[in-house]
Amino acid sequence: GQPADTANVQLVPRSSVGNTFSGFLNQGKFEVSGVLPGSYFLVANARVGPGNDVRIMGGRTAVDVGYSDLDNINVTLQPAIDVAGSVTVEGRPEGLPSDARPIIFLQGSRDWLLPSLSQSFASFNDGTQFRFNTVIEGDYQIWWDKLPPGMYVKSVMFGPVDALAAGLHIDSRTTEKVQIVLSSNAGALEGLVRDNLRNVVPRARVVLVPDPARRQRADLYQSASTDESGRFQLQGIPPGDYLLFAWEDIENDLWQDSEFIKRNEPSGKPVHIIENGRETIETVAIPYAY
Numbered sequence: 001g002q003p004a005d006t007a008n009v010q011l012v013p014r015s016s017v018g019n020t021f022s023g024f025l026n027q028g029k030f031e032v033s034g035v036l037p038g039s040y041f042l043v044a045n046a047r048v049g050p051g052n053d054v055r056i057m058g059g060r061t062a063v064d065v066g067y068s069d070l071d072n073i074n075v076t077l078q079p080a081i082d083v084a085g086s087v088t089v090e091g092r093p094e095g096l097p098s099d100a101r102p103i104i105f106l107q108g109s110r111d112w113l114l115p116s117l118s119q120s121f122a123s124f125n126d127g128t129q130f131r132f133n134t135v136i137e138g139d140y141q142i143w144w145d146k147l148p149p150g151m152y153v154k155s156v157m158f159g160p161v162d163a164l165a166a167g168l169h170i171d172s173r174t175t176e177k178v179q180i181v182l183s184s185n186a187g188a189l190e191g192l193v194r195d196n197l198r199n200v201v202p203r204a205r206v207v208l209v210p211d212p213a214r215r216q217r218a219d220l221y222q223s224a225s226t227d228e229s230g231r232f233q234l235q236g237i238p239p240g241d242y243l244l245f246a247w248e249d250i251e252n253d254l255w256q257d258s259e260f261i262k263r264n265e266p267s268g269k270p271v272h273i274i275e276n277g278r279e280t281i282e283t284v285a286i287p288y289a290y
Helices: 258-267
Strands: 008-013 024-026 030-031 038-046 055-065 083-087 101-106 119-124 130-135 140-145 152-158 168-170 178-182 188-194 207-212 222-225 231-237 240-247 271-273 279-283
Touching: 008 055, 055 140, 083 101, 101 130, 140 240, 188 207, 188 240, 207 231, 222 231, 240 258, 240 279, 271 279
Parallel strands: 083 178, 188 279
Antiparallel strands: 008 038, 024 030, 038 055, 083 130, 101 119, 101 140, 119 130, 140 168, 152 178, 188 231, 207 222, 207 240, 240 271
16 A cells, blocks of 8 residues: 555566566656567566565566557555475375476466566475465466476366466465476477488477467477487477477577467478377478478
C-alpha cells in the first residue's frame, strides 16, 4: 500500500525475440524509455526493511507496447517465498551425488537465454532435496542444465499440475512442491549428412524437433553441427517422435522459430526414439534456410 522507495524495474520480452529495457524509480514512480513495440513482462523487485530484517519483494505484470506512450502501469510488490522441491532418479532412491546434480532454475520468460529479474536457481540440501529461495509472484517455466550423461527429465509435477506442459504459477498462497523425476534411459541419435550430389556436408546444422503436440517444450529441441566427415551425434534424447532437419547454411537459432519449422516441415525426416535406443540415420541437407 506504500510507494516503493527503491526497486529494480525491467521490461522483459514474453517471447524468445526482443530486447530487455531497464527503467529508473523515484518515490515509487518509474519510467522506461525508448521501448520497442512488443509483448513484455514489467518486472520489479526490491529489498525492503532494515538490517537483518530485509525481505525480498517483487511483482510482475504483462504489458503490450504499441506505437504510443503507456501511462499508469502499476506493479504491486509482494513478499517473495521459498519453493521446495525434489529430484528422484528411477531405480536410484539415494538420489544424485554432489558432482552429478543438475543446475535447475525457474525463469519468468519462455526462453532460458533471455535475461530476467524473475529468475531463481535451486540450491540442493542433499542428493534429492532442493529449494528455490525468494521467488517473486508470477508464472514460470522450469529449466535445467548439465544433466548427468544418459539421463533425461521424465516428468515435472507442481502439486497436481504437469509443469512441463503448463509451467508454474507462484503466489503468496503457494504450498506445492516441485517434483522432478529423471530417467537414465535416454536415447541417442547419430548419423551422416549428405548434399543432393551425395557428398558429405561438414559444418551443417542438424536439429531434432519434437512432434507438434510437444513443440511448446523447448527442452525437447536438440542441435548439433556435423564434423569434417559429415557426421553428428545427439545424446540424452527423451523418448518420442521427432523430425530431423539438416541445413547447409542457416542463421543462428532460426530453427527455434515455430513458423520457420512449419515451412520446412516437409523436409524433416521422421525419427522415433525409444528408451535406451541408439538410432543411426542418414539425411540430405537443405541447401538454404528460408
